[in-house]
Each structure stands twice: as C-alpha cells, then as structure tokens.
Amino acid sequence: MDWMLFLIFLVGCGAAATTGAMFQPGQWYDALAKPRWTPPDWVFPVTWTVLYLCIAAAAARVVVLDGNAYAMAFFAVQLAFNVLWTPIFFGLHRMKAALLVIVLLWASVAATLWHFWQLDWIAGLLFVPYLIWVSIATALNFEVWRLNRHNALRT
C-alpha cells in the first residue's frame, strides 16, 4: 500500500470526522426518545476512528488498480454523503432529511463495497464494518425520527 495515498484519503475522512467534532449531540439529542438498543455516546467516535482507518486503507488499495472507475466514483460519493449527514442531523435537527441522506449514504457505501470486493477482496472486507455500522445508524435515524416526529420541539 502506498502510504502517501493512505494519508491523502485519511485527510478526506478527516473532513467527515470534523463534522462529528463540530456538530455534537447536545441537549437536543439527549432529550429525544431513542430505541433501547441505542449505543452510548462514547461508542460513536471510537467506532468512526476505526472505520476511517479502514476506509482510507481500502481506498489506497483500490485507487492504484486498473478498472476501478466505478469503484472510485462511488467512493467519492459515499464520502460526500458521509460529510453531509452530521450537519443535517445534529446541526439542523432535520431527522427526516437526514434519513434520506443516510439511505443514500448506505446505498453508496454498498455500491463501493461491491466494486471494491471485485477488484480486491481485502479492500471489500475493510468496507464490511462500515456498511454494518451505517446500517445500524440508518435504523437509529429511522427510529429516532419515528419516535419524535410528532414532537413539536424540533430545535
């Protein structure tokens, strides 16, 4: 693996991590009704740190391979939607719009995993925890929206 490419992709993941650092769950999120299986707050930054390392490593492996056009196109798309979700959910508190974004994120992560896997199974495997986690996050976003959508206190 080319470590410089890994670092460049890690900087890109850093843009996504920055949204998590700057748009924090606060009183609004604490006060929301949440499903019983909601992970505690500390799990999220720990999980994302591991995931970003896996994402950057997978991209650094695939970006040097021939025939990776669709793989790298979907990779760019999923990274953009990853950056987008947090400001909409934690910044604007727009749970339904965030749900739409995370469904698009899930689809683009799944498409990236599919194309990565065909080119390099290790890169595909590095994307599996990411897809699992976005699946959990999508279910959580859906449940939080369902449980709180009639709550007038949106902000």
Place this chain on the structure above:
Amino acid sequence: MDWMLFLIFLVGCGAAATTGAMFQPGQWYDALAKPRWTPPDWVFPVTWTVLYLCIAAAAARVVVLDGNAYAMAFFAVQLAFNVLWTPIFFGLHRMKAALLVIVLLWASVAATLWHFWQLDWIAGLLFVPYLIWVSIATALNFEVWRLNRHNALRT
C-alpha cells in the same frame, strides 16, 4: 465520456449542493460587514451549478485513465472539504474554522487540477473555473472574518 460515471459524480456534487440549499445565508450573513467586491447572493448558486457540471465531467474523464491514483485521491478529498465548508460557515457561523477549511479546499482543488492536467488537459481546464471561484471564496471568507472578528454578535 461514460455518462453513467458523469451522473454518479454529479450525485456526489449534489451532496455539496445540498449544503448550499439547506444552510442558507440569512439575517446573520446579511448583517455582516463585507468587502465592496462581494458578489450578490444570486451569483453563488448559479456559479456552483456550472462548476458542479464541470467538476463531474472532469472526474468522469480522469477516473477511467491509467495512473490516476493521486488525481482521484485528491478529487475525493476536495469534494469532502467542499461539503464541509458551508455547514461550518453558514450553519455554525464559525468564520475562522471555515477559513481553515476553505484553505484546505483550495489546496486540494489545486492538487486535483495539477494531477488532472497531467492526465487530460481538458479535465484540467474544467477545473480552472473551480479553482478561480474557490480563490474568490477564500478571499471573501478571509475578509468577512477580518471585518467581523471583533463583533461580539457571532450568531
């Protein structure tokens, strides 16, 4: 050009466009001191629409070429920073943090242009208006921060 790849990259640009639609300049931005050369508000969405078409077209041209690893790595990074800037500036009103992000955006756009140009001069040319516009936006972000940093009314 593979039109499906163009459309996938356009969806990625759509994530950036969504931040512009959801984090609008409002009373806060209107009330800021701005330099005399600040473009009127309507110029921004018009310009970005043209730029996103150029960005997606450039990426669709380069992503199919051999030896594009650094080009596509920097492309993903600049798209992520593009999505990140608007929520920090217009969402959080954090002008100094946004300035740091837009400097990183400028650097990653310049790096992408440089690598695109070496692989395909048309793709490089398609990135020139983007770099010019981000240069203007960086100068505007700097001036707005300089003119308003002592203003206690941050929000």
